[in-house]
Amino acid sequence: MEIRVLQYFLTIAREESISKAAEVLHITQPTLSRQMKELEDEFQKQLFIRGNRKITLTKDGILLKQYAQEIINLTQKAERELSKEQDDLSGDIYIGGGESASMRLVMRVIASMQKIYPQVHFHIFSGNAQDVADKLDSGLLDFGIFFDPVNLSQYDYFTLPGKETMGVLMKKDDPLAKYEAITPQLLKDKPIILSDQNIVKNELAGWIGGNERKLNIKVTYNLINNSALLVEEGGGYALTFENIIHLDEKSTLCFRPLLPRLEDGIHIAWKKYHVFSKQAETFLELLKKEVNHV
Known part of the structure; x- marks a missing residue:
């Protein structure tokens, strides 16, 4: 299964048409149809329901779409990190958490870091604990913010001040x-x-x-x-x-x-043995300094 083929698959899912997807991808329709047939053969699953006017995804197709998008996102994230200059503090930081007034401390550090390092971009995902944990485990988030009661034994973390x-x-x-x-x-x-x-x-x-x-x-x-x-x-x-x-x-x-x-207490967590990007490591250092001054 190639990244290129997953991108083709996602384009068809978005356009709901092989002909339109072929135009967007600048390849021929027969070539695209053959690639999707080979993808279905590889999984031994039907991924599309081919209607008269549009193509829709089967249940297996919807599941593949979810994983394919995560794979593409991770690939793009890796490409951005590896293409940077070694001493260049730039790039993306992904943070997920629930809604809480305690998030203000995290937002304060983000605002401060934007002023110091304008080439760093933040992506904030709001969701419940399970949504955040799933994205953290899959590598789509650098940090997850959790509220008690929560089991953080599989993560490294530290506790933020205050309670909700x-x-x-x-x-x-x-x-x-x-x-x-x-x-x-x-x-x-x-x-x-x-x-x-x-x-x-x-x-x-x-x-x-x-x-x-x-x-x-x-x-x-x-x-x-x-x-x-x-x-x-x-x-x-x-x-x-x-x-x-x-x-x-x-x-x-x-x-x-x-x-x-x-x-309930509040904690910021990350995957154990995780190798941080330079910008993520800097964010964590700034957050710890802010916590020590609270």
Whole structure:
């Protein structure tokens, strides 16, 4: 399986047509069709559904598209790193993490590094812990930022200062808004909007003294912003970290912490035995210095 053929495959998936893809790639249609037939023969899988007007991917084709894109991204990343001058601090840094006010420290270091090294470019991926771990493991991220509870035994990491407070996002005029903190009993039978991460559900299970099924979970999310809109529309109570959603006097929403309190630490991690690019190593050094000054 050649990188060139994977690029052909991705072009067909994007254009939804072999003839259009052949025009984009500047090769003949029969040549492209033959390459795709050989690719299907190699995997012994049908990758395309060839319709009258367009080509769509089979289930196996969709899976290959995901891996092919990751392979192409890694190849391009390697080419950029290897083509740089040895003493040239430039290139890309890939960081993934969930939404949190604690990310401000990381953003501060990124902003500082951009001023010092303008040829360094950052790529920030937002996702839940599993999304970040998958990309970190596959080499698509240099660093992943994780919140407790999390198992980081397979990574090298250090802990960032501060903790995130878990609580309930609700409408200001909701009856529960009169309470300074929210107990498990107050949430009984209430429609709950919760992160779809199992590890978060386990943490909530410990908080309520049982399992998450004691909560009336109506909606799950991987990032909170759209769920905040659902709360505004009266769709439930969202369990999330404090200060992710900006709240002020004009906001229709408010935040109340849980009682007993749930506070989660934050960590930045990277693959063990990972050989950093020069720019990634510099970023980590600057971040550690910033942490020591906090």
